[in-house]
Amino acid sequence: MDRLGHYTVKSAHSLIQKREITEVAEEVSVYWKRLWKLSIPPKVKSFLWQASTNCLPTKCNLQLKGISVNDLCPFCNSCRESTSHVLFSCSFSQVCWNLLGVQIDPDDLGVFADRFAKLLDSIHADNLLHIPMLCWALWKSRNELIWNQKGAEASEIVTLARITLEQWKNAQDRSFDLSLGFAQISDGAANWQPPSPGSLLEAKASCVGGLVEPVFSEALGIREALSWIKTKDWHNVEVESDSLVSIQAIRSSTVFLSYFGKIVQECRQLLLDLICHEVSIKFVKRSANAVAISDRIVFGSAIPPDMNCVLLNDLLV
Template identity: 35%
Template sequence: MSTLTTKDLLRSRRVAVDALCPTCNAHVETIFHTLVTCSYAESCWSEAIIHMLATGLYTFPQWLQSVFQQHDKTQATSISMICWMIWKHQNNLVWNQAGIKVKEVVRSSTPILNQWRNVQYKTFNHLMSFTTQGDGAERWHKPQINNIKINTDAAIFEESHRFSYAIVVRDHTGSLIEASSKCRDGRVNPYLAEAFGIKEALIWIISNEYKNVTVETDCLQLVQAIRNSLPSYSYVGQLIQDCRDMLASLISKNICFRFVKRSANRAAHHPGRYNCSLADRVWRMGDVHSEFYNVLLEDSS
């Protein structure tokens, strides 16, 4: 928690932001203020019937150490989860203009903690969960008539500290409707980059008002996460939740996800790695270069 991107930390890194806490608008947003001394945090601790003595303490690590000394392991774990929920409230307020009610922070902390514990069990087999009979294709197949298929992929460019993601949209004849790739600055893991690709595919579906769409990716972990209903409060977890929300809005459009082997995802693999230094690109059938065209042709043959 010492790395939470509070406003005082952002300002220390010369990011021009208003320093006030978005919840109370009365004090500088520090970790200690947000999780301990803000009136909202104090209400959460009061609702949880946990007395949090902050007198004489000036930093969050000092406070946390004191708390752990006063409570047993089970209580300390619950306190940590409430801290996480308070921070989630702060983020929801900033990004979605909708906070979390104090009672909900306390009520949700226990089931979310239990869900987290469940997925930590060593008997939980990630490779066998949330897969369907249609997963694992080794070749690309044309969608049915009046259906379209979108393949997505991502690429990491370590040397330039950049990443890209691409989508390739094709109809039931295998013809290219549209392909696009976007490149962004930042050092991210492949899982996060792949999540951007999935979200881009869903945005494309919504923008173009298509229905009967299959979205394919070679990232099994991401497909499992989207099908799963467990919450995740990391940045990539928020992207996954965005994808779930968009899917919910498209429930009448018959949108499905498939995991495929990389050999069935070559068309998206190519533009994802093509766009490292170029601006965002869009291709249609008449302007694809020969190498990309050959991949499309081989898939359709």
């Protein structure tokens, strides 16, 4: 009886273990199915797979591989950089999550996959896709800081997450009305076209010192052009730019909490002020923007020889 009783206890214990393993396997399966079904860019899904399997080259993981590196988080420089820390617990990352309107428990010591799954369960559907996008944007910004020594404001990282998702979603939507949003029928010209009736009224360009992202400087250029048009009181004007991100941001209704967003909002307001002047903005390819000049003003027929050659070449194509 003792041996039989002992055997029965062992069998029951074995069954409990098998049941626990089965439950864990089912939870893992549900997690991966949910992750792969998220409507986000493939590169973000690939990143999430690496983060969930602890394969990201964080400093802690590099040390485990025998690579001698300083293991401090590049954002806060006070804690060891694990996947869970840099994406959730870091004080800088916490600021980004707060800007997104998501509360993250900094004292949660769980691994990334567990914390990510909890977030997906607790976030409203309207904000769900911003969770993986911000994780990706944080890691991208972390890499920029380490490899290129380029720091970013928390608001810029949140903006990157939002605008990347918005651009991707509109690129996937085949029913998207081209006349309403990001790509209009007149967009994408490869060669410059003269405005009707074909005469150059005035051209202006200037150089401004400073170190900023290209998309920020392009938005500044659009704002200056719109301000110039308003000052001159011109009508029926097209503003062309080869910065698709800037054009998309201005046309969208998304609020960007950053310096870039401030410039975008000023461009939107200028367009509203000029609505009776029939002023529009249009995206053109870089090849159609070869007439860009530097730090000078050109009036009427006084076209510089170098610019004149570019214009004539475009007209002949």
